[in-house]
Amino acid sequence: xxxxxxxxxxxxxxxxxxxxxxxxxxxxxxxxxxxxxxxxxxxxxxxxxxxxxxxxxxxxxxxxxxxxxxxxxxxxxxxxxxxxxxxxxxxxxxxxxxxxxxxxxxxxxxxxxxxxxxxxxxxxxxxxxxxxxxxxxxxxxxxxxxxxxxxxxxxxxxxxxxxxxxxxxxxxxxxxxxxxxxxxx
Numbered sequence: 001x002x003x004x005x006x007x008x009x010x011x012x013x014x015x016x017x018x019x020x021x022x023x024x025x026x027x028x029x030x031x032x033x034x035x036x037x038x039x040x041x042x043x044x045x046x047x048x049x050x051x052x053x054x055x056x057x058x059x060x061x062x063x064x065x066x067x068x069x070x071x072x073x074x075x076x077x078x079x080x081x082x083x084x085x086x087x088x089x090x091x092x093x094x095x096x097x098x099x100x101x102x103x104x105x106x107x108x109x110x111x112x113x114x115x116x117x118x119x120x121x122x123x124x125x126x127x128x129x130x131x132x133x134x135x136x137x138x139x140x141x142x143x144x145x146x147x148x149x150x151x152x153x154x155x156x157x158x159x160x161x162x163x164x165x166x167x168x169x170x171x172x173x174x175x176x177x178x179x180x181x182x183x184x185x
Contacts, residue, residue, distance in 0.1 A: 004153040013160045014148045022059020023051030037111050047174025066137040080133020085126040092120030
């Protein structure tokens, strides 16, 4: 019986790290954007950590798209734009209409909000996400695959486990416990 991680387990760990990286890149992007827009830093996200889960979902979608294939950069750009637009609109609409008017973002109040649709999505956002998605799919995913392939099993398991515990505990606290405490409060 073979010891160590299987190819499938390494793939799951790779996807987790890529999603986490997407969450972090999104958080950094938003922190910088709102610094420009508002003139000061604004903490983004519900939890304590430097991540925004919606960007992780986008990163997962892109990872599924490019993981085992070469894809034309122009196609990747437009797929990233369209995919991010759908995710943004659907998530924004759902949060507002199904979660009591919750707005995690509102393009109605931001600079450079051309093509704004209900505050849920705008052209600037999907354009930037198209660029980020192209860079992510063309450069980040292949490099992460390389890194994970070279890493030792024990190292991967320890790092992935610690990151998962911190990330999911923060999500549960920030997106479930904190809102519940506010309702009960």
